[in-house]
Amino acid sequence: MKKYLLTSWLKIAGIVAASGIGYQNNEIQLVSDNGNALYHYFVTNDSLAKYSLDGELITDNMPKSEKYDLESFATVDNTWYAFGSGSKENRNVGFMVNKFSKYSTKLDLTGLYDEMKSFSELTTDDFNIEAVTTYNEDWLFINRGNGPKNPNYIYVVQGKNLIDDFNIYFFEFDLPKINNVQSGFSDATVINNTLYFIATAEDETSTYNDGAIKGSLFGAIDLKKMKLLFTEKISDTNKFEGITVLEQNKKNVTFALCEDTDDAKNKEAIIYKLQVDLKGKIK
Template sequence: MEKFTLEILFHIIGIGAASGLIYKDNSLYIISDNSNFLYEYQMDSHDLKRHALSSNPAENILKKDKPDFEAITLFQDTLYIFGSGSTANRNKMIEFDLAQKKKIVTNDLSNLYEVMQNFASIKPEDFNIEGIMHDGENWYFLNRGNGIANKNTLLSVHAKKLDQEFSLLANDYKLPKIKGVRTSFTDAVLVDNAIYFLATAENSQSTYDDGEVLGSIIGRINLETMKIDFTKKISPTNKFEGLTVYAKTEHQIQFLLCEDKDSDVLESAIYKLTVDLK
């Protein structure tokens, strides 16, 4: 990576605490960590729709009650939306059909998350899934190491569906520090045979409580070697929590990012990050 540019593309009124996003067909599908709606934003018309993900949908849900949707991934015409697993009521995965524009099923991932914790030696209080990717054969889960143990872990699940038999691999990473605070994974996206990830430094040793934001980085993991190719600081102030591919050429990738301001204000800024490839 040689250079990058970061700019605000637009603001969306009506979405707060944005925690993940998917770009498809000039629309953004956005989740919030204190809401149980899926938001659909049409970039041409600026139209915003809300799709209920539960029988009693709400926004600005109390912290102790929220499903904490922190990860969203797309495969074919299905969106998969995941709770972080950081508390017992945050273990849901929702499948949402894009063709029908409706929720198909809600799955309980408590058993899978428990297996992951045991396999990767992650204590329950250090478990916090913030990024997930799926390529049809594998699921990649990123645990955010913002607990005391700093467990930034990539968990690779080899299975077409998460209710089938699977094999599991775990790789731990020591991410860079910003102002003396270790960064931790906040989202990621698959690009060819690599994972591009975001990580944020937040001055808190808790997967539950928020802290002072000290900045964010982008980096890349090579899926053949499972090693980090590069990391680069992209902001001294933003807590970026969502990453999706907007456009790609041989020499450049454009990503769209969303930011979680840890507030109850229903407004979200969407950023464009342009990365030049070597």
């Protein structure tokens, strides 16, 4: 069993359903699966900036049938990325944002997502990209297994771009149940050769509809061997959807987690700290 400490850290007003998180230089970046904005929170002076991703007026709570379902945030060099889940046609979208100018470019991921589904023989009912990160020169797109087949997949994407010049292969992982409900990947981050992830469980076999929250777990995967190293339940009540590294040393890592409460009336994002004692086993 890994030793861990989960505590609430920050409350950020003005965000509905935080689903992806990044951190750098005492600044937090967030995306919401309900909105069309990238949220930029400055920890030092407790201020929040919002940048429209699609050039339209910022809407924090879009209608479910219209939303991009932005589930993933990633930083590569000087670019921020947000990715839709692909669980519906209008969610086959991504955005790349210059972190200095805040200029946003829309990405049509239909070809990439269709190829992922075809290659892994998944229907749209089982396709739900909840996490995107990078490892060396590769992209890792991570499917949450909350559809009928529970496919917890990691797609490795190689190539010059994500639109029309890429190669794909994938790995499947068996994740444990949480309170008798199958868990599915909800976000991940990479340290050296290890993928640290969170997974959640909802009592609903659907990539579209929300179910009763049954909890969240934390785990790790050896990316060289694509082998599950461990999992540990960290909550019976929280649905954690974003993870990023705050600080680390050889023995301990502190992660920041964001939560989606599945409550559209909630206008506040709570950011948690997860301190994990890895006993020098970061590879």
